[in-house]
Amino acid sequence: MIKIGILGYGNLGRGVESAVTLSDDMEIAGVFTRREPETVETQTDVPVFKVDDLYDMKDEIDVLILCGGSANDLPTQTPEFAKYFNVIDSFDTHAKIPEHFENVNNACLEGEKIGIISVGWDPGLFSVNRLYAQAILPKGNDYTFWGKGVSQGHSDAVRRIDGVYDARQYTVPVESALESVRAGENPELTTRQKHTRECFVVAEEGADLAKIEEEIVTMPNYFDEYDTTVNFISQEELDAEHSGIPHGGIVLRSGSTGLNDENKHIIEYKLTLDSNPQFTSSVLIAYARAAYRLYQDGVVGCKTVFDIAPGLLHPETPEYQRKNLL
Amino acid sequence: MIKIGILGYGNLGRGVESAVTLSDDMEIAGVFTRREPETVETQTDVPVFKVDDLYDMKDEIDVLILCGGSANDLPTQTPEFAKYFNVIDSFDTHAKIPEHFENVNNACLEGEKIGIISVGWDPGLFSVNRLYAQAILPKGNDYTFWGKGVSQGHSDAVRRIDGVYDARQYTVPVESALESVRAGENPELTTRQKHTRECFVVAEEGADLAKIEEEIVTMPNYFDEYDTTVNFISQEELDAEHSGIPHGGIVLRSGSTGLNDENKHIIEYKLTLDSNPQFTSSVLIAYARAAYRLYQDGVVGCKTVFDIAPGLLHPETPEYQRKNLL
Numbered sequence: 001m002i003k004i005g006i007l008g009y010g011n012l013g014r015g016v017e018s019a020v021t022l023s024d025d026m027e028i029a030g031v032f033t034r035r036e037p038e039t040v041e042t043q044t045d046v047p048v049f050k051v052d053d054l055y056d057m058k059d060e061i062d063v064l065i066l067c068g069g070s071a072n073d074l075p076t077q078t079p080e081f082a083k084y085f086n087v088i089d090s091f092d093t094h095a096k097i098p099e100h101f102e103n104v105n106n107a108c109l110e111g112e113k114i115g116i117i118s119v120g121w122d123p124g125l126f127s128v129n130r131l132y133a134q135a136i137l138p139k140g141n142d143y144t145f146w147g148k149g150v151s152q153g154h155s156d157a158v159r160r161i162d163g164v165y166d167a168r169q170y171t172v173p174v175e176s177a178l179e180s181v182r183a184g185e186n187p188e189l190t191t192r193q194k195h196t197r198e199c200f201v202v203a204e205e206g207a208d209l210a211k212i213e214e215e216i217v218t219m220p221n222y223f224d225e226y227d228t229t230v231n232f233i234s235q236e237e238l239d240a241e242h243s244g245i246p247h248g249g250i251v252l253r254s255g256s257t258g259l260n261d262e263n264k265h266i267i268e269y270k271l272t273l274d275s276n277p278q279f280t281s282s283v284l285i286a287y288a289r290a291a292y293r294l295y296q297d298g299v300v301g302c303k304t305v306f307d308i309a310p311g312l313l314h315p316e317t318p319e320y321q322r323k324n325l326l
Numbered sequence: 327m328i329k330i331g332i333l334g335y336g337n338l339g340r341g342v343e344s345a346v347t348l349s350d351d352m353e354i355a356g357v358f359t360r361r362e363p364e365t366v367e368t369q370t371d372v373p374v375f376k377v378d379d380l381y382d383m384k385d386e387i388d389v390l391i392l393c394g395g396s397a398n399d400l401p402t403q404t405p406e407f408a409k410y411f412n413v414i415d416s417f418d419t420h421a422k423i424p425e426h427f428e429n430v431n432n433a434c435l436e437g438e439k440i441g442i443i444s445v446g447w448d449p450g451l452f453s454v455n456r457l458y459a460q461a462i463l464p465k466g467n468d469y470t471f472w473g474k475g476v477s478q479g480h481s482d483a484v485r486r487i488d489g490v491y492d493a494r495q496y497t498v499p500v501e502s503a504l505e506s507v508r509a510g511e512n513p514e515l516t517t518r519q520k521h522t523r524e525c526f527v528v529a530e531e532g533a534d535l536a537k538i539e540e541e542i543v544t545m546p547n548y549f550d551e552y553d554t555t556v557n558f559i560s561q562e563e564l565d566a567e568h569s570g571i572p573h574g575g576i577v578l579r580s581g582s583t584g585l586n587d588e589n590k591h592i593i594e595y596k597l598t599l600d601s602n603p604q605f606t607s608s609v610l611i612a613y614a615r616a617a618y619r620l621y622q623d624g625v626v627g628c629k630t631v632f633d634i635a636p637g638l639l640h641p642e643t644p645e646y647q648r649k650n651l652l
Contacts, residue, residue: 010551018585022464098649118652126635127652135612135639138348155539168501259344263600274589286461306647311632313461323424325451326444
């Protein structure tokens with residue numbers, strides 16, 4: 001059995017806990033939290049420890065999955081714990097991946113451990129699909145659409161506006177843009193042409209709704225480059241209709257082959273997810289399996305999804321995979 | 327530069343030749359054929375040799391791509407040449423893959439070469455996607471739809487019928503079945519419910535059309551389990567409208583996560599290809615790049631797409647990939 005440690009017990013940590021129940025070759029050694037362990041109740045009676053207890057449990061954990069945030073937790077946590085554990089994280093600040101990779105790689109080499117960073121679906125499965133598609137169709141264009149799904153960052157930005165009590169923001173791909181790509185038209189698409197943004201807002205009593213709407217749609221970086229719709233609803237409706245965390249998206253490559261580019265090909269990869277954190281967690285534990293296997297083979301250092309052969313992710317043997325999946 | 331040899335110069339071999347023109351890190355050392363070399367004219371002035379000349383050109387070829395058929399060529403050719411060359415093939419007789427793997431592996435170990443078998447899109451990219459999706463969503467159902475596309479085997483079967491002069495057969499996924507899968511309904515689908523078959527037939531003058539149609543739709547293994555439509559057309563129309571070799575298909579996994587299976591997820595991978603052989607060739611050369619790199623690192627033995635880390639397929643460095651694709 002592969003013994004998994006979970007560091008951080010938010011949506012992602014809870015997702016890892018539930019995902020492990022679907023994998024016969026894994027079990028959870030413990031949840032590690034900065035909160036008082038007594039105050040944390042797990043879903044499956046997994047024991048809860050303080051973060052500092054990790055250092056005494058090195059022999060009881062095969063792979064530590066870091067379930068914190070990319071802004072404040074992972075940049076320090078992953079390098080710190082990669083000195084003592086095989087680690088997996090979902091670091092998703094694209095621009096800082098090279099720097100994070102270096103830091104984690106140095107820690108892994110120091111501790112002779114393996115780390116796999118930026119695991120999830122974007123970065124993660126979407127990245128893998130961008131890479132496969134580019135490698136196979138060197139001549140072509142890439143497109144990534146996100147949604148329909150909840151953007152936590154945009155929801156938070158709306159909630160910070162004066163007079164807003166609660167809010168949920170959906171990113172929605174523009175269907176006509178998607179159809180143009182699928183038709184092989186290779187459109188050049190502006191930010192506005194690719195996605196729209198849909199906000200459901202609970203305003204405080206007496207708030208100036210027109211002013212809130214204006215503040216949302218003109219907000220730099222978050223909304224000003226998009227066509228945004230704002231719907232004011234009650235807290236009850238928000239809770240009833242918008243409490244899930246769905247997400248997903250589509251990666252496409254539209255390419256051509258032939259000496260005169262005479263043949264067009266479209267590669268499309270699409271995810272439709274009821275729960276973004278639960279799906280991400282499911283990806284994390286598949287890569288935890290790969291980390292465990294590689295470590296058994298003596299591999300150390302920092303890796304990404306690009307370095308991991310697909311067969312390492314699947315619980316069955318290579319013989320089974322060739323016979324049943326190839 | 328990676329020096330590629332092409333064994334066999336049909337649609338696939340010609341596809342490899344044209345695909346290599348799109349890859350800056352590769353060049354073709356030669357085409358090898360059982361025909362008289364003087365009778366073979368290549369598309370890009372690549373030199374043509376007899377198959378037996380291969381044995382004298384071991385130092386001039388980094389990877390030999392075998393472009394013959396799975397029924398008669400590859401079962402003997404791949405093990406034979408894996409003793410002397412790094413090889414790639416597109417062996418696609420699913421039931422015989424384990425046996426072929428053993429034979430190629432023994433040859434590779436004897437010659438200290440690397441071989442990657444069953445490369446293409448099914449087996450190949452579809453297999454990889456089935457594996458990723460199963461590894462990530464252990465609880466769920468797999469679906470593979472093929473088409474719309476030309477089935478060479480079914481077209482040949484129709485052409486063998488008395489009174490048929492020429493024919494083209496398309497495999498077509500049933501849209502309602504596909505929509506049910508995409509909606510997460512997890513349908514159980516019979517062969518008939520998944521695909522229909524569409525035949526375009528040129529009959530000989532005076533042939534009994536009703537008899538031909540009856541023979542097609544009742545043909546065991548090929549058509550009897552499907553709803554098949556037969557259209558009689560002229561040779562001119564067949565040549566004008568049905569001379570391409572399009573294909574493609576869709577791999578889906580519909581799975582659930584959560585302690586009570588409360589969240590549903592759909593992973594969909596879709597290929598829409600103008601030219602089946604040109605796309606397959608493009609996959610072959612990406613895996614030839616991986617074979618070359620692994621061989622440089624001292625790896626020998628038989629591999630499949632499951633053993634190849636995605637990053638090895640892409641021409642750029644790991645640093646570039648992490649910075650730009652992750």
